[in-house]
Amino acid sequence: MTTQQQIIDALGIDRNFDAQREVERRIDFIIRQLKESGTRALVLGISGGVDSTTTGRLCQLAAERIREQGGDATFYAMRLPYGEQHDEDDAQAAINYIRADEQLDVNVKPSADGMLASLEQAGLAFNDEYQRDFVQGNIKARARMIAQYAVAGRHNGLVVGTDHGAEAVMGFFTKHGDGACDITPLAGLAKRQVRAMLSVLDGPEALVNKVPTADLETLSPGRTDEEALGVTYDQIDDFLEGREIDREAAERIIRTYDRTAHKRELPRAP
Numbered sequence: 001m002t003t004q005q006q007i008i009d010a011l012g013i014d015r016n017f018d019a020q021r022e023v024e025r026r027i028d029f030i031i032r033q034l035k036e037s038g039t040r041a042l043v044l045g046i047s048g049g050v051d052s053t054t055t056g057r058l059c060q061l062a063a064e065r066i067r068e069q070g071g072d073a074t075f076y077a078m079r080l081p082y083g084e085q086h087d088e089d090d091a092q093a094a095i096n097y098i099r100a101d102e103q104l105d106v107n108v109k110p111s112a113d114g115m116l117a118s119l120e121q122a123g124l125a126f127n128d129e130y131q132r133d134f135v136q137g138n139i140k141a142r143a144r145m146i147a148q149y150a151v152a153g154r155h156n157g158l159v160v161g162t163d164h165g166a167e168a169v170m171g172f173f174t175k176h177g178d179g180a181c182d183i184t185p186l187a188g189l190a191k192r193q194v195r196a197m198l199s200v201l202d203g204p205e206a207l208v209n210k211v212p213t214a215d216l217e218t219l220s221p222g223r224t225d226e227e228a229l230g231v232t233y234d235q236i237d238d239f240l241e242g243r244e245i246d247r248e249a250a251e252r253i254i255r256t257y258d259r260t261a262h263k264r265e266l267p268r269a270p
């Protein structure tokens with residue numbers, strides 16, 4: 001078996017993708033997880049990007065269906081900006097589209113800045129402002145994780161993640177930040193498959209086609225994922241769908257997959 005095929009299998013990429021069927025299958029998955037765990041709430045940060053818009057709508061539909069069956073479930077959508085978000089319009093478009101049962105707006109800037117200030121006070125120094133900004137980016141992602149787990153803890157809920165095949169293969173998430181969650185409804189999907197699902201769900205056109213950004217670095221707001229990754233999502237998606245891609249791009253994907261293996265595993269133990 002080729003390395004490409006091994007990765008496709010390890011990430012659970014489905015060759016026979018059908019957007020409508022996957023929407024239904026993944027709503028059922030969320031409903032089953034709530035029932036089996038005995039929890040009554042779903043918690044998810046809504047950024048204005050395509051992943052959280054899609055996942056948010058799946059969560060809302062799952063909560064509504066449970067209530068229609070006489071059960072108890074509430075979806076808590078969280079806005080978690082770091083100060084003012086440059087694409088706040090998109091975040092609001094996502095919120096208006098998802099129509100979550102409940103919404104909480106929490107600015108993560110005071111806690112993220114507070115943590116960095118305390119670390120620097122304790123003597124942590126950085127090589128330059130870019131390294132400092134990168135480390136601070138991961139602190140922002142983890143501050144969002146803390147906020148979501150606080151709400152889940154209060155409401156007996158599950159924290160929902162947005163990781164999918166195209167991010168997982170590149171390890172492109174903050175370990176124990178946005179990578180920390182209880183369920184990942186988008187697991188095993190290529191990025192274009194996530195877009196296709198949002199389209200089937202009648203999501204706003206602008207969000208279906210939105211350029212992906214982690215938006216973690218203050219010194220380069222809205223920096224595109226593709227710029228950071230060094231490959232395009234089309235290349236990643238083609239790779240995951242078993243197509244032949246540019247050799248250099250394939251090598252980069254495989255190298256990155258190997259380097260980030262630890263992010264897809266449980267902590268090592270003796």
Ligand SMILES: Nc1ncnc2c1ncn2[C@@H]1O[C@H](COP(=O)(O)OP(=O)(O)OC[C@H]2O[C@@H]([n+]3cccc(C(=O)O)c3)[C@H](O)[C@@H]2O)[C@@H](O)[C@H]1O
Nearest residue numbers: 138141167171172173174175178213214215216225228262
């Ligand atoms: N071999 C190994 N075995 C076990 N653990 C290992 C390890 N190497 C590093 N580690 C641990 O992992 C840490 C590094 O991982 P991590 O803290 O995640 O940091 P890192 O992977 O360096 O940075 C996160 C990356 O994900 C991107 N990101 C984050 C959040 C969201 C999105 C998005 O798409 O929206 C993207 C972000 O832009 C950045 O490029 C190390 O500090 C160390 O603690």
Ligand SMILES: Nc1ncnc2c1ncn2[C@@H]1O[C@H](COP(=O)(O)OP(=O)(O)OP(=O)(O)O)[C@@H](O)[C@H]1O
Nearest residue numbers: 045046047049050051052080081162178212213214
């Ligand atoms: N400003 C934010 N407010 C609320 N949640 C956020 C914010 N930034 C990131 N998140 C959470 O972290 C997750 C990971 O971010 P990521 O950028 O991968 O997803 P996205 O923004 O939904 O889609 P895309 O990858 O296309 O930008 C988001 O799906 C969301 O749940």
Ligand SMILES: [Mg+2]
Nearest residue numbers: 047049213214
């Ligand atoms: Mg984003």
